[in-house]
Amino acid sequence: MRHGGTGPRLVTRAVASLVAAVLIGACSAAPESVRIEIVIRYSAFDPAQITVPRDVPVTFVLINEDPIEHEWLIGDAAFHARHRTGTEPHHGERPDEVSIPPLATAETTLAFSQPGELSFICHVPGHEAYGMVGTLVVR
């Protein structure tokens, strides 16, 4: 069952988007790198809406506060279609596929060269249906 949408969570999302937007738009010079923390609590990503600049290394700090394992896989629709039926028990070899053990933190760094929209999803069985889905916009 799903019970999300708390006030603080929405505020956090808004602040994250605002920070990213400032990083993108406020300066004419693009930042050298961006660091974004994503907290996983009660099987939900927070923030679940993120905007980042293109061609800038973005380090995602994935903080799993749950006592169960989660995944953070980011890509387009075809990428996720592949992972929905995948059988890999763990990820970590590729920066866009991260497994986060219970009550642990993981980091990964990616740069996005094409503007557009990607999704980050936890593909542990049942977790996507529960709502573990987020959106990343590259500008």
Next chain:
Amino acid sequence: MRRLVPVAAATIALLALATPALACGGLIGPNGAVNLLRTTTFAGYHDGVEHYVTAFAFAGGEGEFGSLVPLPDVPTSVERGGDWTLQRLVLETEPQLFLAEDALLAAPAGRAEVLMEVRIDALDITILRGGGPEVGAWATEHGFRLPPDAPEVLDFYANRSPIFMTAVFDADAAAARGQAVGDGTPVHLTIPTDDPWVPLRILALGKADAEVVEADVYLLTDHRPALLPDPGAVFGTDGMALLHSARANDLLLDDLRSDKGMEWVPEHAWLTKVRVNGSAADIQFDLAINAHGGAPSAVDAGFAPYGPAPVPWQIPTAWVVLTITAGLPVLGMWIASSVSRGRGTPPLAGA
């Protein structure tokens, strides 16, 4: 009067035919391969002690799988339950089935603390104390595959009572013991506590919002208990119904008292049966009990701010009856007075 032996025989037949699925708690099976059917639980409360009897029966699966049950306090004993208590209660409150034949603290930081370990038949029972993350981590380390709603549900319970029971069922060991799928192993917990409550929200663990949660809860208390939510209220609670509420008869009490570990059953008691049959989205609370008739605790029931559901607005049936009873004479007097005044009042000029 019916005797216990025919009753026991009928119970066995009833189990074979109707199989009142006996199990309890949130079931965590490997890849969801194990199904939890209707839950039957008995909570007796006498002299400040809750006697919690449930049985674990699993419909399918191989190897090991388990169940997680939140508890209101630390049990002083966990033992094999009696053989017929749950079935006898089913018969007492579902007589049509019988006739057809004869026609169920503060949490330490860090790791969960193991308070007790007991082996009962093919069940490995562990009593844990800890917060949601600690108990969840312990369960994960011990092979439980927790569903995505588990972190929130574990916190829901641990914030109010950090005591949990895990039961790991070894299907292979059960088969070696000659237990068939569907056979239940009754477990009896003795829990000294101020006020008993029965965990219901845990039954929805891992279920989609629209999936149905089914459970029968039997309560045996010294007096008629007050419940929250009140399944007997005029505007009842979605997913709950009060099926039985009456003074327990002597035959039932004698039968229960003669089962293993049930010597505590008092001479006089009140039997209540609550049926839970609602969607997982509706069952967001537990059943709080005030065995002395006062107001049950909203905390024990897990209502907001301890859980997602607000305290329901309910009118006890007794208040409605009292209001109507007291209001009817007043209404009658008012009508009579109006009629009398109408007769005595001359028509208005020009009317």
